Amino acid sequence: MEIGQSARTTSGWLWISTAARLGLAAVWLVAGGLKVGDLAASGRAVNAYDLFPYEVAKVIGAAQPFLEIALGLLLLAGLAVRLSAGISAGLLVIFIAGIISAWARGLQIDCGCFSTGGELGAGQTPQYTWDLVRDAGFLLLAGILLWRPRTRYSIDGVLMGEQ
Amino acid sequence: MSGNRDKAKAKRVVQEQLARERRRRVTLWTSLGVVVLLVVVGLIGWGVAASQESDKTAGLTTPSVAVDEGTAFAVGTGPVKIDIYEDFICPACGQFEAGAASTIDQLVATDKVTVQYHPIAILDRASSTEYSTRAAAASAAAAQGGKFAEYHKVLFANQPAEGSAGLDDAKLIELGKSVGLTDAAFADAIDKGTYKAWATKVTDTAGARGVNSTPTVMVGGKALESPTAQALIAAVGAAGA
Numbered sequence: 001m002e003i004g005q006s007a008r009t010t011s012g013w014l015w016i017s018t019a020a021r022l023g024l025a026a027v028w029l030v031a032g033g034l035k036v037g038d039l040a041a042s043g044r045a046v047n048a049y050d051l052f053p054y055e056v057a058k059v060i061g062a063a064q065p066f067l068e069i070a071l072g073l074l075l076l077a078g079l080a081v082r083l084s085a086g087i088s089a090g091l092l093v094i095f096i097a098g099i100i101s102a103w104a105r106g107l108q109i110d111c112g113c114f115s116t117g118g119e120l121g122a123g124q125t126p127q128y129t130w131d132l133v134r135d136a137g138f139l140l141l142a143g144i145l146l147w148r149p150r151t152r153y154s155i156d157g158v159l160m161g162e163q
Numbered sequence: 164m165s166g167n168r169d170k171a172k173a174k175r176v177v178q179e180q181l182a183r184e185r186r187r188r189v190t191l192w193t194s195l196g197v198v199v200l201l202v203v204v205g206l207i208g209w210g211v212a213a214s215q216e217s218d219k220t221a222g223l224t225t226p227s228v229a230v231d232e233g234t235a236f237a238v239g240t241g242p243v244k245i246d247i248y249e250d251f252i253c254p255a256c257g258q259f260e261a262g263a264a265s266t267i268d269q270l271v272a273t274d275k276v277t278v279q280y281h282p283i284a285i286l287d288r289a290s291s292t293e294y295s296t297r298a299a300a301a302s303a304a305a306a307q308g309g310k311f312a313e314y315h316k317v318l319f320a321n322q323p324a325e326g327s328a329g330l331d332d333a334k335l336i337e338l339g340k341s342v343g344l345t346d347a348a349f350a351d352a353i354d355k356g357t358y359k360a361w362a363t364k365v366t367d368t369a370g371a372r373g374v375n376s377t378p379t380v381m382v383g384g385k386a387l388e389s390p391t392a393q394a395l396i397a398a399v400g401a402a403g404a
Contacts, residue, residue: 039212040215040367044370047373061212062208062212064208083197161185
């Protein structure tokens with residue numbers, strides 16, 4: 001009985017983790033894909049946070065979309081899931097801190113999360129609350145994967161000889 | 164019997180150990196691989212952006228009439244300095260121009276202000292033809308022909324919508340003719356895209372100055388929180404004109 005229940009729980013988590021993995025993969029692929037077409041604009045979005053010198057912001061803005069797409073592909077394939085989830089969580093914590101800092105300083109910017117961001121025009125209001133709730137949701141997905149990195153249909157599983 | 168069971172147990176223990184060993188090895192190598200991959204991918208991003216930038220600023224021709232380190236065109240000669248950063252396709256810039264152009268004209272005419280226009284191109288993706296860059300470059304050609312203020316007005320009067328193809332080069336030349344830019348040099352500069360690299364450079368300079376959105380309007384170096392005609396009059400008044 002006990003063994004049966006524990007096996008069921010494990011199998012349940014396997015599916016929950018698989019869904020979290022694919023969800024987080026989609027988040028990164030979309031976020032990176034929307035920015036990679038205009039790297040200069042991505043740099044300006046980072047610059048709008050007013051946290052780094054312009055030259056540094058440009059480098060961050062250029063590297064970020066590529067990193068996001070790479071993380072998305074890793075999660076999609078299920079390769080080094082725990083590490084990818086850990087790096088995802090780290091990035092999300094940085095993004096959340098950035099948004100809070102922009103909010104606290106009263107900056108009127110688009111977070112540049114799923115666009116090339118920048119300052120907002122007159123009459124537009126920042127959506128900081130929504131941005132933070134959304135990022136917290138993504139962080140939860142990463143947390144699930146950090147805790148239970150084993151998933152279905154993953155390269156990790158194949159390499160470990162589980163499937 | 165008991166010997167067999169022990170053997171089976173020992174075998175299982177060994178197998179479990181081997182499996183653990185395998186997991187450890189796989190985790191180590193995939194982790195290392197992923198870290199290297201991410202570093203390389205980040206560097207690729209940096210490299211791609213740097214090469215895009217150097218492509219876009221290759222063959223830079225700075226218009227000789229440009230002021231402010233060659234990044235702006237001045238209108239008027241008054242004591243209070245106004246800096247206006249605009250993108251020719253930006254709807255908010257169009258609204259600002261519609262609401263404040265006559266106020267600015269008056270401030271210029273009464274010799275209260277010098278307006279430095281910085282035509283930047285941050286919305287190239289809002290048109291299918293990079294209208295922002297082409298229009299900024301065309302305004303530089305107009306400035307060389309001595310008609311920046313007039314051309315600037317007519318571009319905003321004919322502002323294309325975001326998401327459209329923008330105005331084509333023929334239309335940009337035609338609008339120039341309508342304000343008296345009839346010489347071949349103007350049409351030639353637009354056909355050849357002479358000042359497109361310059362538009363990219365102006366945009367980059369604006370970014371380095373912390374200008375990330377349009378319209379950004381500064382009076383005496385201080386940005387207006389909400390750029391309107393009233394805010395402009397108040398700020399110019401406060402600056403002592």
